[in-house]
Amino acid sequence: MAGGVGSRIWPVSTQQMPKQFVDIVGCGRTLLQLTMDRFKGLVPDENVWVVTSRHYRDIVHEQLPQIPLGNILLEPCRRNTAPCIAYASWRIKKQDPKANIVVSPSDHFVLDTVEFRRIAASCLEFVSVSDSIVTLGIRPSRPETGYGYIQVDRSASSPRNPSILRVDAFREKPDLATATRYLEQGNYLWNAGIFIWNVNTIVNSLRIYAREISEIFENLLPFLATEREQEKVDEAFPTCPSISIDYAVMEKAEEIFCHPSDFGWSDMGTWGSLHDNTPSDAAGNTLIGPVDTYETRNCIIHTSGLKKVIVQGLEGYIVAEKDGQLLICKLSEEQRIKDFSGGN
Amino acid sequence: MAGGVGSRIWPVSTQQMPKQFVDIVGCGRTLLQLTMDRFKGLVPDENVWVVTSRHYRDIVHEQLPQIPLGNILLEPCRRNTAPCIAYASWRIKKQDPKANIVVSPSDHFVLDTVEFRRIAASCLEFVSVSDSIVTLGIRPSRPETGYGYIQVDRSASSPRNPSILRVDAFREKPDLATATRYLEQGNYLWNAGIFIWNVNTIVNSLRIYAREISEIFENLLPFLATEREQEKVDEAFPTCPSISIDYAVMEKAEEIFCHPSDFGWSDMGTWGSLHDNTPSDAAGNTLIGPVDTYETRNCIIHTSGLKKVIVQGLEGYIVAEKDGQLLICKLSEEQRIKDFSGGN
Numbered sequence: 303m304a305g306g307v308g309s310r311i312w313p314v315s316t317q318q319m320p321k322q323f324v325d326i327v328g329c330g331r332t333l334l335q336l337t338m339d340r341f342k343g344l345v346p347d348e349n350v351w352v353v354t355s356r357h358y359r360d361i362v363h364e365q366l367p368q369i370p371l372g373n374i375l376l377e378p379c380r381r382n383t384a385p386c387i388a389y390a391s392w393r394i395k396k397q398d399p400k401a402n403i404v405v406s407p408s409d410h411f412v413l414d415t416v417e418f419r420r421i422a423a424s425c426l427e428f429v430s431v432s433d434s435i436v437t438l439g440i441r442p443s444r445p446e447t448g449y450g451y452i453q454v455d456r457s458a459s460s461p462r463n464p465s466i467l468r469v470d471a472f473r474e475k476p477d478l479a480t481a482t483r484y485l486e487q488g489n490y491l492w493n494a495g496i497f498i499w500n501v502n503t504i505v506n507s508l509r510i511y512a513r514e515i516s517e518i519f520e521n522l523l524p525f526l527a528t529e530r531e532q533e534k535v536d537e538a539f540p541t542c543p544s545i546s547i548d549y550a551v552m553e554k555a556e557e558i559f560c561h562p563s564d565f566g567w568s569d570m571g572t573w574g575s576l577h578d579n580t581p582s583d584a585a586g587n588t589l590i591g592p593v594d595t596y597e598t599r600n601c602i603i604h605t606s607g608l609k610k611v612i613v614q615g616l617e618g619y620i621v622a623e624k625d626g627q628l629l630i631c632k633l634s635e636e637q638r639i640k641d642f643s644g645g646n
Numbered sequence: 647m648a649g650g651v652g653s654r655i656w657p658v659s660t661q662q663m664p665k666q667f668v669d670i671v672g673c674g675r676t677l678l679q680l681t682m683d684r685f686k687g688l689v690p691d692e693n694v695w696v697v698t699s700r701h702y703r704d705i706v707h708e709q710l711p712q713i714p715l716g717n718i719l720l721e722p723c724r725r726n727t728a729p730c731i732a733y734a735s736w737r738i739k740k741q742d743p744k745a746n747i748v749v750s751p752s753d754h755f756v757l758d759t760v761e762f763r764r765i766a767a768s769c770l771e772f773v774s775v776s777d778s779i780v781t782l783g784i785r786p787s788r789p790e791t792g793y794g795y796i797q798v799d800r801s802a803s804s805p806r807n808p809s810i811l812r813v814d815a816f817r818e819k820p821d822l823a824t825a826t827r828y829l830e831q832g833n834y835l836w837n838a839g840i841f842i843w844n845v846n847t848i849v850n851s852l853r854i855y856a857r858e859i860s861e862i863f864e865n866l867l868p869f870l871a872t873e874r875e876q877e878k879v880d881e882a883f884p885t886c887p888s889i890s891i892d893y894a895v896m897e898k899a900e901e902i903f904c905h906p907s908d909f910g911w912s913d914m915g916t917w918g919s920l921h922d923n924t925p926s927d928a929a930g931n932t933l934i935g936p937v938d939t940y941e942t943r944n945c946i947i948h949t950s951g952l953k954k955v956i957v958q959g960l961e962g963y964i965v966a967e968k969d970g971q972l973l974i975c976k977l978s979e980e981q982r983i984k985d986f987s988g989g990n
Binding site: 313594596605610611612613615616619621625626631635638639 | 951952954956958959963969971976979
């Protein structure tokens with residue numbers, strides 16, 4: 303899934319160039335490319351499908367030249383994750399009715415890719431012989447209020463794979479007291495928005511729980527993988543309701559499993575999460591770009607487009623520049639960035 | 647005089663593009679152009695001479711296309727103000743032995759140009775009939791320790807022009823206690839480095855007080871205003887001692903006059919002086935460029951090369967960007983900028 307717009311980390315992420323297409327961590331690879339890299343050895347290039355906005359087609363093709371152009375599916379408009387996943391699922395089903403699928407955001411960061419691959423492989427094996435929905439649940443390291451949580455039943459693991467637990471409930475973003483309780487209780491995991499299933503499981507789940515969406519793609523089916531695919535998708539896709547896969551399926555489905563995971567995950571949704579998940583210097587600064595600091599602590603400075611940056615006397619700030627747009631803002635005020643940037 | 651490098655306001659002023667060539671105040675004109683504008687109606691374009699480094703010849707020509715290319719005198723190296731003024735003086739004398747001259751830095755700012763012109767005209771008239779050295783002394787508004795002072799004798803005004811006073815002494819940059827006393831005593835003025843004299847006065851003064859320099863230009867005289875001028879200047883100029891006109895002449899000359907002045911002068915030498923001498927918003931911010939501020943006070947933000955700048959939660963800082971170089975620094979620490987920038 304590569305259609306999102308991460309406006310909370312403006313100006314590094316903008317509508318023209320959202321964060322999945324940006325080298326956020328300063329390693330020379332964009333988050334989309336890092337996501338692709340993560341599946342190396344697990345999924346052949348030609349089996350990778352990217353769903354994105356039609357505006358980003360060329361960017362995706364440029365950043366992932368190894369995947370067939372026909373594997374880049376183009377949404378004519380944004381309709382949240384359920385229609386996005388439905389489109390890919392029906393399209394893949396037409397080509398390979400027995401496909402096993404990992405659904406993954408393209409704008410998240412995973413530190414331990416070996417562990418990620420191990421868990422993804424284990425779940426893929428699981429769904430290849432089971433019509434189950436499996437999610438990855440990240441072991442929480444702090445009472446984060448910005449993520450949804452998955453409540454698991456630690457006593458109910460799958461007989462087929464003891465690492466995979468039954469899900470009791472999906473929980474929306476909690477307040478701090480609730481998040482703190484979740485952390486104490488130990489059976490709540492962060493919902494990373496990563497799903498593993500076989501194609502029939504998700505198609506059937508959408509047929510049961512999201513009829514409005516499934517009917518649209520049933521009607522599209524004759525045109526998928528034909529010359530008229532884009533034309534027909536452009537007509538029908540905007541008629542989908544805008545709804546997340548969590549609301550459309552996860553919160554309704556009867557039996558869902560979760561694989562608790564610990565691979566250094568971050569959604570990179572905020573400057574704070576970026577600060578927490580990238581290496582810092584001794585003063586707690588995350589410096590991405592050519593930066594010299596003096597008397598500066600606990601800052602994230604992301605200015606890789608600039609030639610020389612001097613920062614003196616800042617504590618707890620974000621400094622970010624991209625394409626002539628500069629942000630200086632207290633880390634504690636970062637929830638206001640969307641307003642500052644005018645939604646761009 | 648347009649050969650200086652204002653490295654204290656890096657990155658807006660750099661060796662490649664010193665501040666006289668930059669639109670520091672964000673009005674659409676560089677300090678050099680504003681200096682030229684200041685003499686409109688007083689000095690015809692063809693009587694304006696610019697002494698600069700040979701590296702800046704094209705910049706000067708581009709910014710002041712109205713002055714003849716031959717009026718741009720090129721120093722092969724930096725030798726402070728005395729050799730610079732000597733070169734221009736001998737060159738002008740050869741062309742017009744009766745010239746009256748205003749010597750002015752090109753990187754200062756004057757708010758009230760009408761008053762500046764009135765005073766300059768009055769002084770030019772004075773020196774046209776008197777072999778006197780006249781300086782402009784700025785009425786101090788604060789006990790500034792960054793400027794030199796001129797001590798005047800308030801009881802000794804010139805019979806020919808009662809606004810022009812006799813100078814008792816030139817004083818180097820004082821400490822704060824001394825500067826405070828100067829301000830209280832009322833007969834100390836800031837030395838703005840602006841001099842008015844006729845060409846014979848300065849040439850003779852240099853002959854008397856700076857023989858090392860005058861001899862060099864006496865020898866050059868046959869070549870000035872000829873095809874070989876540049877070649878000969880390039881040979882001889884580096885042999886000049888590096889010395890300011892204040893040390894070479896002002897502090898030695900017997901009779902110097904000063905016209906007290908009040909035309910909103912600033913040397914623009916520091917971010918603080920820029921902050922003090924340009925319009926501020928209600929929160930005391932000087933904003934030059936497309937900047938939106940939130941909870942930001944007493945900052946100077948100079949980012950006219952950027953497309954969009956958001957600053958939240960800063961108080962008493964400099965934020966300046968130019969050509970991919972970004973500075974964020976407390977105003978109170980600005981004396982360290984030279985070190986930060988590596989002298990560039």
